[in-house]
Amino acid sequence: MNSVSDQVAPWVASFERLEKQRQTERADDDWLAASRRSALERFTETGFPTTREEAWRFTNVAPIGRLRFSPAGAPARGAHDTWRRWLDEVLFGTLRADAAAGWIVFLDGHYDASLSRIADGPARLSSLARAIVEDRDGVAPYLQGAGTRGKGASAAGPFTNLNTAFLQDGVFLSIPRGKICEQPIHIVYVATGAADCVVSPRTLIRASEGSQAIIVESYIGRPARYFTNAVTQIDLEEGAVLEHCKLQREATEAFHVSATEVVMKRSSAFTSHSIALGGGLTRNDVSVLLDGEGADCTLNGLYVVSGDQHVDHHTLVDHARPHGTSRQLYKGVLDGRSRGVFDGLVVVRPGAQKTDSRQENRNLILSESALVDTKPTLRINADDVKCSHAATTGQLDEASTFYLRSRAIDPETARRIMIHAFVSDVLRRVRVGAIRDGLDALLFGASAAEETPVLAPSAPRPEARS
Amino acid sequence: MTPATATEKKTAMLEIRDLRANAGGKEILKGLDLTIRPGEVHAIMGPNGSGKSTLAHVLAGRAGFEVTGGEVFYQGRNLLEMAPEERAREGVFLAFQYPVEIPGVSNLYLLKSGLNAVRRHRGEPEVDAMEFLALARERMKLVAMDESFLHRAVNEGFSGGEKKRNEIFQMAVLDPKLAILDETDSGLDIDALRIVAEGVNALRSPQRAMLVITHYQRLLDYIIPDAVHVLSGGRIVLSGPAELARELESRGYAWVETSPAQ
Numbered sequence: 001m002n003s004v005s006d007q008v009a010p011w012v013a014s015f016e017r018l019e020k021q022r023q024t025e026r027a028d029d030d031w032l033a034a035s036r037r038s039a040l041e042r043f044t045e046t047g048f049p050t051t052r053e054e055a056w057r058f059t060n061v062a063p064i065g066r067l068r069f070s071p072a073g074a075p076a077r078g079a080h081d082t083w084r085r086w087l088d089e090v091l092f093g094t095l096r097a098d099a100a101a102g103w104i105v106f107l108d109g110h111y112d113a114s115l116s117r118i119a120d121g122p123a124r125l126s127s128l129a130r131a132i133v134e135d136r137d138g139v140a141p142y143l144q145g146a147g148t149r150g151k152g153a154s155a156a157g158p159f160t161n162l163n164t165a166f167l168q169d170g171v172f173l174s175i176p177r178g179k180i181c182e183q184p185i186h187i188v189y190v191a192t193g194a195a196d197c198v199v200s201p202r203t204l205i206r207a208s209e210g211s212q213a214i215i216v217e218s219y220i221g222r223p224a225r226y227f228t229n230a231v232t233q234i235d236l237e238e239g240a241v242l243e244h245c246k247l248q249r250e251a252t253e254a255f256h257v258s259a260t261e262v263v264m265k266r267s268s269a270f271t272s273h274s275i276a277l278g279g280g281l282t283r284n285d286v287s288v289l290l291d292g293e294g295a296d297c298t299l300n301g302l303y304v305v306s307g308d309q310h311v312d313h314h315t316l317v318d319h320a321r322p323h324g325t326s327r328q329l330y331k332g333v334l335d336g337r338s339r340g341v342f343d344g345l346v347v348v349r350p351g352a353q354k355t356d357s358r359q360e361n362r363n364l365i366l367s368e369s370a371l372v373d374t375k376p377t378l379r380i381n382a383d384d385v386k387c388s389h390a391a392t393t394g395q396l397d398e399a400s401t402f403y404l405r406s407r408a409i410d411p412e413t414a415r416r417i418m419i420h421a422f423v424s425d426v427l428r429r430v431r432v433g434a435i436r437d438g439l440d441a442l443l444f445g446a447s448a449a450e451e452t453p454v455l456a457p458s459a460p461r462p463e464a465r466s
Numbered sequence: 467m468t469p470a471t472a473t474e475k476k477t478a479m480l481e482i483r484d485l486r487a488n489a490g491g492k493e494i495l496k497g498l499d500l501t502i503r504p505g506e507v508h509a510i511m512g513p514n515g516s517g518k519s520t521l522a523h524v525l526a527g528r529a530g531f532e533v534t535g536g537e538v539f540y541q542g543r544n545l546l547e548m549a550p551e552e553r554a555r556e557g558v559f560l561a562f563q564y565p566v567e568i569p570g571v572s573n574l575y576l577l578k579s580g581l582n583a584v585r586r587h588r589g590e591p592e593v594d595a596m597e598f599l600a601l602a603r604e605r606m607k608l609v610a611m612d613e614s615f616l617h618r619a620v621n622e623g624f625s626g627g628e629k630k631r632n633e634i635f636q637m638a639v640l641d642p643k644l645a646i647l648d649e650t651d652s653g654l655d656i657d658a659l660r661i662v663a664e665g666v667n668a669l670r671s672p673q674r675a676m677l678v679i680t681h682y683q684r685l686l687d688y689i690i691p692d693a694v695h696v697l698s699g700g701r702i703v704l705s706g707p708a709e710l711a712r713e714l715e716s717r718g719y720a721w722v723e724t725s726p727a728q
Contacts, residue, residue: 398529403566403620406526407580407636408554408587417579421570421619 004047007065014070015040015165032132032167035143039164046158058341058373059283059312064255069227071166072108072197080114083107087115087188090220090249092438094186099434100216101183107190109168109199122181123213124174128202131172139172142204142233159257159283163200163231170202175211175240184214184245184432189230191254193222203232207240207268214243216432219258221251221278230258236268238292243271243431250278252309259285266292266321273430274301274330275439276311287316290324290352301330302426304443305338312341317359319352328359331426333419334370342374342391350381359389364422366396420444477542479504479644479675480525486535486700487524494520496700497536502644505672509686510679511711512697513719518679519563521697522648525677526560527553540644554580555587559642561633563649568620573632576620577602577639584640605638609665627658634665645669646677651685663688683715696722 019033048065049056077083087095087105095103097117102125105115111127118125131139143164171187189201207213219228228250236242250256256279264270276282288297303311317326332340342361363372376389396418404414423443430436480502487495494517502508512518524531525538527550538545540558548556568576581601582592593601602616609631621629630650637645647666651659666689670676678689686694686708694711696704696719704710704722714722 397566399566400568402526402528402550403562403568404576404580405550406554406560406562407576408551408583408640409576409579410551410583411549413579417571417575418568421568424570 004044007047008044010068010070011162011165012040012044018071018166029132029136031136031140032143036165036167039161043158043161043165046161049158055314055343058339059281059310061255061257061281061283063281064227064257067196067225067227069196069198071168072110072194072199072226074110075107075192075194077107077112077192083115083190087190087220091186091188091218091247092434092442094184094216094432094434094438095188099183100186101181103186103188104171105188105190106169106201107192108194108197109170109189109201111169121183121185122176122179123185124172124176125185126172128170128172128204129168131204135172138174138206139204143167143202159229160231160259163202163229163259166198166200166229167202168200170204172204173215174206175208175213175242177208178210179208179213180211181213184216186216186218188218188220189228191219191221191224191226191228191251193224193251194226195224196226198227198229201228201230203230205232205234205242205244207234207236207242209237210239211237212241214245214432216245216247216435218247218249219256219278220247220249221254223251223253225253226251227255228257230256232258232260234260234262234270236262236264236270236295238266238268240265240268242269243273245273245430245432245435246275246284247435248274248276248278248282248284250282251280252278252307253280254278255280256282258283260287262286262288262297264288264290264292264295264297267294268292269296269298271298271429272300273426274299274303274313275430275435276301276303276313277305277442279311280309282309282311283314284312285314285316287318288326289318289320290326291320293321294323295321295325297324297326299326299328299330300426300429301328302423303330303332303334303340304423305332305340306335307338308336309338310341311338313343314341315344317344317346317357319346319348319355319357322351322353322355324352324355324357326355326357326359328361329426329429330361331423332361332363332372333366333423334363334372335366337367337369339370340372340374342372342376344376344389346376346378346387346389348378348380348382348385348387352382353384355382355385355387357385357387361391362422363391363393364396364419365393366419416444478502478539479506479541480545480677481539482536483538484536485521485524485533485538487520488532488534489520489523489530493534494700495524498697498701500695500702502675502677504643504675506692507670507676507678507689509689509691509694509711510677510697510702511681511683511694511714514681516697517700518681518697519648522560522563522646522679525553525646526550526558551583554640554642555584557641557643559637559640559645561630561637561645561647561650563652565621565624565629565633567622567624569622571620572617573620574598574602574616577636580636581639602639606635608638608668609634610661611635626653627655627661630654630658630662631665634662634669638665638669643673644675644677646679648679649681650678651680651682659685660688683711686711698722
């Protein structure tokens with residue numbers, strides 16, 4: 001199974017099988033069929049990336065090529081109440097009328113109307129399959145242009161092509177001009193535990209001029225070996241303000257690859273949180289093009305992994321216009337034999353003067369065998385800019401542990417307090433309270449409910465300039 | 467020159483016999499003897515490198531300091547067998563020379579957790595947030611701190627003086643039986659020194675013993691000790707009343723190092 005053709009053959013076979021089925025059902029528009037096929041062709045040319053490629057040096061996706069994943073069929077859905085209870089538990093009770101403006105739930109990539117609530121609310125939320133029929137012009141540009149809108153193709157190219165080739169359903173969310181959605185809108189992709197299937201969710205988000213919204217995108221799974229290959233495309237028009245929180249709690253045997261492509265217009269503000277807790281192998285690519293003056297981009301990330309988990313974040317922040325601001329803070333806590341990768345590239349194009357960019361990756365290693373590779377990079381082609389980056393990897397500080405113990409606190413509690421303190425600044429930035437508190441409780445026991453908050457606001461720290 | 471012979475009948479709060487300890491593979495303490503009884507304040511003075519901080523860390527149970535000989539009894543119990551948090555729960559407190567900054571953890575949380583660990587150990591009910599706040603407010607007055615310090619991260623962004631005041635404040639909350647003050651005066655201006663010393667003096671009591679470690683005599687103008695010991699080369703080479711501190715200040719440590727022991 002060395003050659004590209006061996007690797008892609010099963011995918012081509014799956015594709016042709018689905019295509020035949022669609023033709024019989026006359027299910028597709030020609031343009032969509034053509035998009036799918038051209039994406040498949042691009043994928044068959046490259047196959048899966050290998051560790052010989054710089055962007056994949058530390059993340060070996062060969063198992064995805066080796067294991068035969070086939071597109072998931074419609075799941076045999078269990079009782080509605082059982083699912084509801086589980087979703088409530090895993091998603092910290094966020095799918096409630098008083099906590100969200102709406103939500104849309106997919107089981108193995110198939111839209112589930114009874115678990116969703118998309119009716120009212122200021123934003124237009126629908127399944128992608130429906131939007132393809134009803135709003136072809138709104139949707140087509142996204143599906144045809146994926147992976148090509150940033151500065152060159154994103155590193156996730158082959159996976160994005162594969163997602164398009166196997167595109168089935170997903171979300172089309174449009175926030176109308178000037179609308180302000182105060183309550184979060186929640187998109188939930190559930191893997192039901194069906195083994196050896198691939199799900200290719202596609203999420204399209206358009207934040208129209210002057211709109212504001214908070215969107216939560218969750219990937220959760222029951223124990224099984226499966227493969228989620230997600231693509232999310234986000235457009236922020238002039239003055240739009242969008243907060244995007246991606247919560248990943250996949251099964252620990254699962255593969256999770258996701259590409260988030262963001263294009264920002266003038267004076268828009270985008271904040272993203274990437275929370276990665278689950279998955280055996282996780283690769284997140286976030287690429288943001290600041291394509292308008294004064295765009296303001298914040299990327300936060302938190303990964304907490306143990307055992308044999310592998311989590312890789314690649315970010316690309318591309319400053320194409322003047323007066324842009326970008327802030328990145330990714331933090332990782334790694335235990336067991338887990339492995340973390342952070343690769344952040346900030347590009348300042350010629351003419352993108354007065355860019356102000358900061359990039360920071362901090363890792364806390366809890367065991368002898370955990371490992372992190374971190375590489376923040378700046379590529380600056382303008383002269384009047386302010387850019388900095390910093391990366392650290394360290395262990396729990398012995399002096400701090402001793403200090404806490406000398407104040408009568410037992411070593412286990414001291415350890416918990418210090419890990420909590422380490423992630424507190426990233427955690428606190430999550431604006432969706434139920435998720436912030438839920439994560440707090442999940443990672444640190446009951447502290448969220450405690451009357452005395454462990455967290456103290458931290459003072460700004462000096463950082464390396466370059 | 468044994469001070470306080472009148473209290474000799476009481477069990478010693480701290481009894482150190484022929485203590486020997488290594489730090490970084492090097493012998494630092496070379497047979498140190500010291501006895502402190504309840505209610506007494508003893509000062510240990512000595513030049514840099516004499517073993518003052520090693521003594522403080524060994525007593526608090528810090529890893530990396532290896533005891534190679536001798537014994538330490540705290541209220542008649544073997545102190546060296548106890549874990550650092552157990553010592554703290556039993557009433558041993560170390561005011562650090564360099565208090566540690568812990569970003570993200572509030573002072574309030576640290577202290578309430580510590581106090582409740584002590585109370586559980588004593589079989590007393592835990593204090594709730596309201597009770598703790600009331601106690602903390604009262605004790606903060608001792609070192610003229612305001613309440614905002616409670617909500618800040620432990621020592622983060624504190625000035626040198628604020629850090630030392632915070633140590634004494636913590637001591638006041640945890641209410642120890644044996645307090646070890648490791649160079650609490652270092653880096654303090656005269657106003658801060660006075661505040662810290664007043665805080666310490668307010669905490670003197672017949673039930674509590676204190677070991678004040680310092681390089682300079684200045685602190686001992688404000689905290690008058692019952693006895694002064696001179697540490698040199700890992701041993702106590704001279705002991706005397708409070709006045710000994712002044713003599714050291716005027717004659718320098720070289721005088722002690724060259725004079726015959728005791």
